[in-house]
Amino acid sequence: MADSTLVLxxxxxxLVGLSAYAVLAGADFGGGVWDLFASGPRRADQRAxxxxxxxxxxxxxxxxxxxxxxxxxxxxxxxxAALCIGLFMPLTFVLLGIVLRGSAxxxxxxxxxxxxxxxxxxxxxxxxxxxxPFALGLCAGAVAAGAIRPAGEGWQTVPVSELxxxxxxxxxxxxxxxxxxxxxxxxTAEATGALRADFRRRALATGAxxxxxxxxxxxxxxxxxxxxxxxLLEGRGLPFALAALVLGIAGIALMARRAxxxxxxxxxxxxxxxxxxxAAAQWPYAITPVLTFEAAAASPAMLRVYLVCLAAGGxxxxxxxxxxxxxxxxxxxEAGRRAEERV
Amino acid sequence: MSExxxxxxxxxxxxxxxxxxxxxGIGMPLVLLIAEGLWLRTGRDxxxxxxxxxxxxxxxxxxxxxxxxxxxxxxxxxLWPRFMEFAGGIIGMPFSLxxxxxxxxxxxxxxxxxxxxxxxxxxxxxxxxxxxLGGFASTFFIxxxxxxxxxxxxxxxxxxxxxxxxxxxxxxxxxxxxxxxxHMLFAALVTTGFTVAAVYAWGMLKGRxxxxxxKGLAIGLAVAGILMPIQxxxxxxxxxxxxxNQPLKLATMEGLFQTTEGAPLTLFGIPDEETRTVRxxxxxxxxxxxxxxxxxxxxxxxxxxxPEEDWPNPVLVHLAYDTMITLGSALLLPGIVGLxxxxxxxxxxxHRLFLWGLVASAPAAFxxxxxxxxTTESGRQPWVVYExxxxxxxxxxxxxxxxxxxxxxxxxxxxAVLGSMILIRMARRRRERLAAVGPAEAAGG
Ligand code: HDD
Ligand code: HEM
Ligand code: HEM
Numbered sequence: 001m002a003d004s005t006l007v008l009x010x011x012x013x014x015l016v017g018l019s020a021y022a023v024l025a026g027a028d029f030g031g032g033v034w035d036l037f038a039s040g041p042r043r044a045d046q047r048a049x050x051x052x053x054x055x056x057x058x059x060x061x062x063x064x065x066x067x068x069x070x071x072x073x074x075x076x077x078x079x080x081a082a083l084c085i086g087l088f089m090p091l092t093f094v095l096l097g098i099v100l101r102g103s104a105x106x107x108x109x110x111x112x113x114x115x116x117x118x119x120x121x122x123x124x125x126x127x128x129x130x131x132x133p134f135a136l137g138l139c140a141g142a143v144a145a146g147a148i149r150p151a152g153e154g155w156q157t158v159p160v161s162e163l164x165x166x167x168x169x170x171x172x173x174x175x176x177x178x179x180x181x182x183x184x185x186x187x188t189a190e191a192t193g194a195l196r197a198d199f200r201r202r203a204l205a206t207g208a209x210x211x212x213x214x215x216x217x218x219x220x221x222x223x224x225x226x227x228x229x230x231x232l233l234e235g236r237g238l239p240f241a242l243a244a245l246v247l248g249i250a251g252i253a254l255m256a257r258r259a260x261x262x263x264x265x266x267x268x269x270x271x272x273x274x275x276x277x278x279a280a281a282q283w284p285y286a287i288t289p290v291l292t293f294e295a296a297a298a299s300p301a302m303l304r305v306y307l308v309c310l311a312a313g314g315x316x317x318x319x320x321x322x323x324x325x326x327x328x329x330x331x332x333x334e335a336g337r338r339a340e341e342r343v
Numbered sequence: 344m345s346e347x348x349x350x351x352x353x354x355x356x357x358x359x360x361x362x363x364x365x366x367x368g369i370g371m372p373l374v375l376l377i378a379e380g381l382w383l384r385t386g387r388d389x390x391x392x393x394x395x396x397x398x399x400x401x402x403x404x405x406x407x408x409x410x411x412x413x414x415x416x417x418x419x420x421x422l423w424p425r426f427m428e429f430a431g432g433i434i435g436m437p438f439s440l441x442x443x444x445x446x447x448x449x450x451x452x453x454x455x456x457x458x459x460x461x462x463x464x465x466x467x468x469x470x471x472x473x474x475x476l477g478g479f480a481s482t483f484f485i486x487x488x489x490x491x492x493x494x495x496x497x498x499x500x501x502x503x504x505x506x507x508x509x510x511x512x513x514x515x516x517x518x519x520x521x522x523x524x525x526h527m528l529f530a531a532l533v534t535t536g537f538t539v540a541a542v543y544a545w546g547m548l549k550g551r552x553x554x555x556x557x558k559g560l561a562i563g564l565a566v567a568g569i570l571m572p573i574q575x576x577x578x579x580x581x582x583x584x585x586x587x588n589q590p591l592k593l594a595t596m597e598g599l600f601q602t603t604e605g606a607p608l609t610l611f612g613i614p615d616e617e618t619r620t621v622r623x624x625x626x627x628x629x630x631x632x633x634x635x636x637x638x639x640x641x642x643x644x645x646x647x648x649x650p651e652e653d654w655p656n657p658v659l660v661h662l663a664y665d666t667m668i669t670l671g672s673a674l675l676l677p678g679i680v681g682l683x684x685x686x687x688x689x690x691x692x693x694h695r696l697f698l699w700g701l702v703a704s705a706p707a708a709f710x711x712x713x714x715x716x717x718t719t720e721s722g723r724q725p726w727v728v729y730e731x732x733x734x735x736x737x738x739x740x741x742x743x744x745x746x747x748x749x750x751x752x753x754x755x756x757x758x759a760v761l762g763s764m765i766l767i768r769m770a771r772r773r774r775e776r777l778a779a780v781g782p783a784e785a786a787g788g
Contacts, residue, residue: 056457059409060449067442069416073427074435081428084420088741095417096750099410103758106406110399111765113772154425157741298432298509305436305511313443320450320473327454327461 004294006303010075011293013310015279017071021064022275023182023268028058030183032101032129033176034202035122042195047122049191049199050183055109056328060321062102074306079286079296083139085155086148086287090135090163097132100124130176137175140278141168144221144228146288167224170217177213178271181206185251185267189260200255203263207252214244214274227289231281240277247273346744347735350422353748355720357414359713360755364408366712368448369482369528370535370566371401372475375455377562379468389554393562395459396773397539400766402456407762409449414751422744426727426737429506433498434491436511441484448477482531483524490519493719494588495728518588522581523719529574530715532566534708537674539563541705544698552693560692564701567708568678578671579634586635586643589729592722594646595655596664597631598624606631606643611665614657619647621661655724663717670707670714677704 031050038046073080084091104124111117142148145167147158162168184203188196221229231237247270254262282288286296297303375394382390420427431438451474458467491497497514498506540563543556586593594600598609600619608631612624629639636643646654677700684691691697727734 056453059406060446060453062409062413063442063445063449066413066416066445067439069420070435070438070442073420073431074439077428077431077435080420080431081424084424084427085739085741088421088739089743091417091421092747095414095421096754098413099754099758102406102410102413103761106403107761107765110403111768114768151740154740298435299506301509302432302435302511306439309436309440309443313440313446317443317446320447324450324453327458 003300003303006300006307007294007297009307010071010297010303011283013307014068014071014075015276017064017068018279019272019275021061021068022178023271024057024061025064026133026179026271027182027186028054028061029101029129029133030179030181031187032105032126033180034183034187034199036126036130037202040198042198045195046198049187049195051109053187053190054105057324058102058105060324062098065098071306075298075303076286076293076296077298079291079293082148082155082287082291082296083143086158087139087142088157089160090138090142093135094132094139097128097135100128101132104128129179133175133179134172136172138163138168138172140175141171141225144171144278144282144288145225146227146290148287148290150290165224167217167220170213170220174210174213174217177206177210178274181210182267182271185255185263188255189264196260200258203255203267204252207248207255211248211252214248225288227285228281231283232277235281236283237277237281240273240280244270244273244277346742347738349745349748350738351734353744353751354418354422355717356752356755357411357418358716358720360759361408361411361415362712362716363709364404364411365482366531366534366709367401367404367538368408369478369531370533370538371397371404372471372478373532374535374539374562374566375401376468376471376475377566379471381562383464383468389558392555393559396770398456398459399769401452403762403765403769405452407758411755411758412445421741422739423727423737424739426732429732429737430488430492430728433495433506433509433511433514434488437484437487437515441481444477444481444484447473448481451477479528482528486524486527487515487517487520489719490523491515491517492728493517493523493723494519495731500731519584522577522584526574526577526581526715529570529577530708530712533570533574533674534567534705534712536563536565536567536570537677537701537704537708540567540677541702544701547693548695548698548702557692560701564677564681567674567704568681571675571678575671575675578668582634589722590644591646591649591653592655592660593635594644594648595657595660595722596718597643598657598661599631599643599645600647601645602642602648603645604632604642605629605640606635608634610669611662614661616651616654616657653725655722660718660722663714663721666714667711667718671711674704674707674711677701 031054035047035050038044038050040046069080072083101124104121108118108121108125111121142158142163145165147162147168149156181203184199184206187199188203191199218229218233221232232241247266251263251266251270254266284292284294286293298306375397378390378394378397381387382394451470454462454470455467455474458470462470491514494517495514496517497510497512499508501507540560543560543563546556547560582593585596597606598612598614598621599606600614600621605628607626607628609621610625610627612621614621632641632643633639635641646657677697680697680700681692684697723729725733725735727737
């Protein structure tokens, strides 16, 4: 296999991991956001529905970020080092958020009978569910904007003033909205009755906010992330951008017409179109515009072994994942409930 | 505290924290399988209750293990980016395989925990096996990475200091892998066994001497007692391996400054770098030569053979190592006494002294694990990749580590306190429920 094909395949595997993380863990984070903003007469029911939806799967969904990290440093060690040094600060916030989210959620689920403790843990869970996607989105925005720069042999740490520019802040917000939109959509599909109506309203509102922010992001990108916006509007990213536009409108329309069967797949496709558009615009740079994937890659021998491992691992992983989701997300709305009560 | 010191302290404390939950994560599936298997065979509800209770507690410890492990994945890059840049392309393979092992563990844990009533008894039992093997596999892969740091191979450094000719397979199957893996694996199983035994010994000391406690204690003690002798054999193998591959580390572990023919084993005492002697300490003649080379008169190289700037911290490494072998040898006792008592003096098993000994065995086993790791990791200093890359050269250029060290230390303390609180409450609620409804129904709740 040609070396450039190896690099492309490895980069694609990274995108697969990121997509799975965005859709699966993204929805879990969004669940945390809706836990924070639970309101109205069915507040407790909303929280219970969220907990049921996340309970059995969050740990597995969360492994996708570990997958992304190991792929990064196995296949693209130079890019990994650049990200870790350049984005030290926001990545540390990501880390803090992940740790607090996971442990608070697990602790809350297993401390029934202590309502005060559960309330506090719930707050930690939901606030950290907000912080994590925001910080991750900020990182993506900073990379797209070319904020990470080489310094001598190594890399410069991006100063806070540059992280807090409008474009990275907006990409952070976009990430939060994506998660919230996904979660609301999934919960709409999983819930019934009045609860479903609650989540439908939330899905519609975040869908609209997402559309506005995405448009605003494109405008800001022209100035702050020029390479990125060119690639997105004129180059490789354009088909994805158009697909996102169509799918976004379709998703809102389907939701408005209560086409429950379709909202979930269309919502997922919409989010993937955004993510892949971003990835296409990023290519061939791992670190825009100074380090390409090709230059960041490990040796061909390593990439070859890595891809073989990936294939072998996939053969084991996919049936196991299928089993898990069939057991706990088996389509019907009460799927998680009985198991949850019995643990 | 310098930034480098803060980073080393943060890395060390994160690993020291994670290993506690990793150990339970490796060992708990075995204990669960034994209890559930006994339930399937005998149909006795007490085993069902034990498996249920442990699986509920395991949900909490596994979650802490998962988040603390995630912290490590980030920290290894955030604190040592130049190490990962160097090592990622050589030893990345076991890390990516480890990712798959984590998936398998996570998936089957979820099925195991939430599947009690969705699967047939037999299917549920069978789902415990991938969980067990996932833990064994993830240990194997992470140890492969660590043993490579001790005995690096599978690449060539050219004249310009660049890595060429990478052979990921050779890197993974490095000389320290087998001994380190077996020693770690049995350490985890033994430690989990002692932990389970200790929990029920404590309950019995508090007067709860029912069948549930007796069986729980027996399963834990059986696991620990049977595997403990094997653990000492793997300990001997790993010591021989270190002698061969990292002779300076061995000399530091033993506090041996001078190259000596027929070297004695020095237990404890404080190595003094100034005078190059060990103050205090108990000397056992010829034992070191015997252990390291199977020959009481063999010559063992002392630290003086290497330049001082390459020395690890002799006080830390020597004391950590001696703590492990002393406590480790003592941990043979519960198994021996338990076996003897079970055959000849059953009432000993209920004796307060024996129960107190078991209660103490759990922290002792964890101390072995921690001090063993300090031996390995601090004994490798000043290298992060032995004789290839220095720790100070792999450190990040980002600044502001110290405040984060403080924040994350706080997070660990919080996790430890909350986690234990929740486990204790869980046990108390189980007893309350039991008192209210009787054992049969309580098992299901
Ligand atoms: C229950 C736990 C336990 C027990 C009873 C022992 N050990 Fe251990 N030891 C470990 C748990 C451990 C460990 C924490 O798991 C380490 C750290 C790295 C590793 O692979 O295992 C370790 C490391 C370790 C090392 C350092 C390896 C290196 O630097 O690469 C040596 C030489 C020994 N052990 C030797 C022994 C001997 C001779 C023992 C017999 C008394 C012993 N250990 C008992
Ligand atoms: C879980 C058990 C482990 C414990 C308790 C442990 C302990 C430690 C300690 C105490 C240090 C600081 C050493 C010093 O600076 O004096 C350290 C450093 C480090 N460890 Fe480990 N370690 C463990 C496993 C691992 C594994 C499996 C890996 C790799 C895959 C690893 C990678 C590192 C790295 C990269 C450093 C920082 C560089 C250095 O100080 O050499 N550790 N560890
Ligand atoms: C000898 C040292 C280590 C052993 C034996 C070990 C073993 C384990 C085990 C058994 C688990 C499963 C979780 C649980 O049971 O609680 C786990 C989780 C994890 N470990 Fe470690 N680990 C070690 C060191 C490390 C290091 C150095 C890293 C990172 C560089 C790491 C990263 C992780 C991650 C990311 C998880 C979470 C996986 C999940 O979400 O399921 N571990 N580890």
